[in-house]
Amino acid sequence: MSEVILAVDLGAESGRLLAAELNEEVVLHEVHRFPNQTFYDDLGILRWDIDGLWSEIVTGLTQAAKIFGDRIISLAFDTWAVDYALIDVNDQVIEPPVCYRDTRTEGLPGEVASKHGENFFWHHTGVRDLNFNSVFQLLALQKHDPSKLVQADWFLMIPDFLAWKVSGVKSTEWTNASSTGMVKPAGQGWHLELLETLGLKGSSIFEKPLTKSGTILGNILPDLANKTGLPKTMKIIATAAHDTAAAAALTPPGEGQAFISCGTWSLMGLVVDEPILSPDAKDALLSNELHWDGRSRPLKNIMGLWVLQNSRKQFNETQENELSYSEIVALARNAEDLKLILDVDDSRFFLPHSEKNPYLERIGAWFEERGITVDPTDVGLISRAIIRGLALAYKKCQDEIEAVTGTKIQKITILGGGARNELLVEMTREMCNCAVEIGHYEATSAGNLLVQAKALQLPFNIECL
Ligand code: LRH
Numbered sequence: 001m002s003e004v005i006l007a008v009d010l011g012a013e014s015g016r017l018l019a020a021e022l023n024e025e026v027v028l029h030e031v032h033r034f035p036n037q038t039f040y041d042d043l044g045i046l047r048w049d050i051d052g053l054w055s056e057i058v059t060g061l062t063q064a065a066k067i068f069g070d071r072i073i074s075l076a077f078d079t080w081a082v083d084y085a086l087i088d089v090n091d092q093v094i095e096p097p098v099c100y101r102d103t104r105t106e107g108l109p110g111e112v113a114s115k116h117g118e119n120f121f122w123h124h125t126g127v128r129d130l131n132f133n134s135v136f137q138l139l140a141l142q143k144h145d146p147s148k149l150v151q152a153d154w155f156l157m158i159p160d161f162l163a164w165k166v167s168g169v170k171s172t173e174w175t176n177a178s179s180t181g182m183v184k185p186a187g188q189g190w191h192l193e194l195l196e197t198l199g200l201k202g203s204s205i206f207e208k209p210l211t212k213s214g215t216i217l218g219n220i221l222p223d224l225a226n227k228t229g230l231p232k233t234m235k236i237i238a239t240a241a242h243d244t245a246a247a248a249a250l251t252p253p254g255e256g257q258a259f260i261s262c263g264t265w266s267l268m269g270l271v272v273d274e275p276i277l278s279p280d281a282k283d284a285l286l287s288n289e290l291h292w293d294g295r296s297r298p299l300k301n302i303m304g305l306w307v308l309q310n311s312r313k314q315f316n317e318t319q320e321n322e323l324s325y326s327e328i329v330a331l332a333r334n335a336e337d338l339k340l341i342l343d344v345d346d347s348r349f350f351l352p353h354s355e356k357n358p359y360l361e362r363i364g365a366w367f368e369e370r371g372i373t374v375d376p377t378d379v380g381l382i383s384r385a386i387i388r389g390l391a392l393a394y395k396k397c398q399d400e401i402e403a404v405t406g407t408k409i410q411k412i413t414i415l416g417g418g419a420r421n422e423l424l425v426e427m428t429r430e431m432c433n434c435a436v437e438i439g440h441y442e443a444t445s446a447g448n449l450l451v452q453a454k455a456l457q458l459p460f461n462i463e464c465l
Pocket residue numbers: 011012079080081082100242243244263264265267301
């Protein structure tokens with residue numbers, strides 16, 4: 001009987017546990033899927049429900065054990081980047097994960113720039129100073145609750161935190177660390193000078209080395225093995241723990257191959273041997289993240305399906321029956337094009353929909369400011385505007401990448417759940433002057449599994465889709 005490896009893949013909207021049977025051709029099974037939600041705590045801080053996620057993970061692991069039993073040989077976690085838990089020397093969680101969309105980091109990139117110079121982060125790390133990067137979250141903590149930082153012994157990013165809970169081994173996986181804004185280009189370790197300049201170095205958390213993707217951390221803890229029924233020999237692996245890095249592991253090899261990891265965010269970029277640190281790359285707002293094997297992934301964060309997800313939330317507040325994504329896309333297909341294409345990357349679209357800050361009104365205001373009156377409750381019209389806006393953002397990014405690298409993009413592979421949005425794929429094909437292909441719909445999980453198979457030196461032949 002073939003061996004089975006497990007991937008837990010958490011996105012901002014949902015999480016899933018997939019099992020891969022390592023037959024001649026890999027067979028993927030979705031074992032468990034669950035929603036992921038944020039909530040505001042008593043202090044008004046936006047947090048992830050990490051306990052809820054953990055209990056869903058245990059449910060999924062128990063189901064996997066029932067289905068595949070002793071054939072299961074390994075497990076790894078990948079999640080969205082930048083967020084973390086702080087752990088003290090007694091292994092207590094000091095700061096449970098805050099969601100990167102919380103507003104406590106607002107204004108911090110500007111403050112750092114005025115103190116330490118424009119493009120401070122770019123020059124040190126090759127990463128763009130997105131105000132949600134972990135470094136700004138730590139600076140916010142330093143400002144408002146510094147004792148928590150002093151107590152911290154480990155900075156565990158979400159997948160590292162989950163791997164610790166399962167294996168008892170703490171680690172900082174390098175693809176995810178490269179998204180923090182605190183790592184030297186090409187994954188060459190924490191940038192201690194930068195941390196010193198920012199007053200963050202005092203903490204022992206940065207004395208820990210980074211762990212390469214594809215490192216076997218250890219076995220499942222015996223208690224958890226008993227509880228779930230998983231084999232005690234099951235290995236826990238640090239995979240490409242950043243979901244975008246996991247998806248990008250499925251980028252076809254060769255020159256001029258771009259990927260779009262298309263989920264809540266759209267991350268568009270390339271895999272190259274070295275980080276691209278030129279002024280043009282900085283001006284194009286690229287970030288050099290780390291590829292799982294140590295190469296680089298210059299890419300751009302495009303606001304992504306988040307805009308549609310939040311609009312859908314608000315549409316559904318007034319619908320008798322919830323509108324599914326396919327219903328929304330069908331309405332968008334039959335709607336008219338507006339005269340202007342929405343800029344999905346406008347910063348007003350970053351914060352979640354809420355009663356106080358309703359999402360559709362923000363879209364309406366964007367058009368109104370440009371002299372176009374739209375009915376923000378028109379599901380088809382608004383959804384079409386968003387999808388067209390995304391396709392245009394991809395086209396702009398394609399032009400920028402070509403200008404920065406001097407390489408013509410031959411093909412764009414759309415990876416992940418967003419590739420199911422046929423209208424988005426069609427519009428991307430119309431706008432981008434190159435081949436546009438659909439990659440794996442479960443690319444983040446599949447990339448997670450691929451890197452595990454490499455770590456275990458097992459073949460992993462996977463068909464796309
Ligand atoms: C996508 C993603 C992206 C990060 C963001 C925080 O899920 O990991 O690569 O920029 O979440």
